[in-house]
Amino acid sequence: MQCRVAVLSDIHYDRAACDDGVQGCLNGRALLTEAVHYLNACIAPDLVLVLGDLVEAGDTEAGLECLRELRPALDLLAAPVLAVPGNHDPAPEVFYSVFAAPPAWLDAGGVRFVPFVDPEAPEFNAHRPVASLDRFAEARAGFEGALVSVQHVPLFAPGACDCPYNYTNAEEILRVMNACGAGYAISGHYHRGMEVLHANGLVSLVTPALCRAPFRFLEVRFSDGAIAVQGHALPPFHDAP
Ligand SMILES: [Fe+2]
Numbered sequence: 001m002q003c004r005v006a007v008l009s010d011i012h013y014d015r016a017a018c019d020d021g022v023q024g025c026l027n028g029r030a031l032l033t034e035a036v037h038y039l040n041a042c043i044a045p046d047l048v049l050v051l052g053d054l055v056e057a058g059d060t061e062a063g064l065e066c067l068r069e070l071r072p073a074l075d076l077l078a079a080p081v082l083a084v085p086g087n088h089d090p091a092p093e094v095f096y097s098v099f100a101a102p103p104a105w106l107d108a109g110g111v112r113f114v115p116f117v118d119p120e121a122p123e124f125n126a127h128r129p130v131a132s133l134d135r136f137a138e139a140r141a142g143f144e145g146a147l148v149s150v151q152h153v154p155l156f157a158p159g160a161c162d163c164p165y166n167y168t169n170a171e172e173i174l175r176v177m178n179a180c181g182a183g184y185a186i187s188g189h190y191h192r193g194m195e196v197l198h199a200n201g202l203v204s205l206v207t208p209a210l211c212r213a214p215f216r217f218l219e220v221r222f223s224d225g226a227i228a229v230q231g232h233a234l235p236p237f238h239d240a241p
C-alpha cells in the first residue's frame, strides 16, 4: 500500500496581510497558482486535501465570489481534490455550490479518507455531532486499510499538545476512532501548524497555513502501516509595488 497525499490549508485567498502583520505580503492568486504547479510538477500526489479557510470573507457575497475566482487554479491540479470548508468560508451549502460535495469517503492508494464538515464551537473550536460518529464504522466495514479523519479544526487527544483549538468532544471522537481502528486525523485551522502528534492511538497532523510565510503545505506518505510527513515551503510572494 502506497499513498501520497498533499495537504493545502488556510489559503485565505483574499486576506490583506499575513498573520505576522506584514501588509501586502500576500497575493492569493499567485500563491495558489504556484502551489498548484509545484504539486503537479514536484509531488504528483494521489490526492490533494484542501482543508478549509480557502477565503477570508466568510459567508458573504464577497466570499462566494472569491471561491469562484480561486476554483480555476485548483482545477489545474492533476490529482483529485477533496475540499472541506473552514470557519472563514461561506456556509457549507454555498461552499459546495462551487466545489463538488464530498463523498462519504474517498480511497486513494489503499487509504480511506473520511471528510467531515462539523459545526463550530466557541473559541474557534469545533464539535462533531454524535450522528456523524457512525461514519467511522461505516467506512471501516469491509476495509482493512488506514482510515483518516479529514476536517478543518485540529483533532487530537485533549491535553496532548499546546494547540489552542480542538474538538469539544475530542475524547468521545477518539473512543470511536480507536474502536474502529481509525488512526489518523488531518486538519488545518491552526496557522502555525504543529509537529506530528502521536497520542491515545491517534496520529494528528495539523497543516500550516499556506497564507502565512513561509507559505507551507504538507506531503504525507502512507506506506505499509507507517506514515511519513514532509513539509514544503513556497518562495515568498510580494505584491507589486
Ligand atoms: Fe485560517
Ligand SMILES: [Fe+2]
Binding pocket: 052, 053, 086, 087, 088, 152, 189, 190
Ligand atoms: Fe479556521
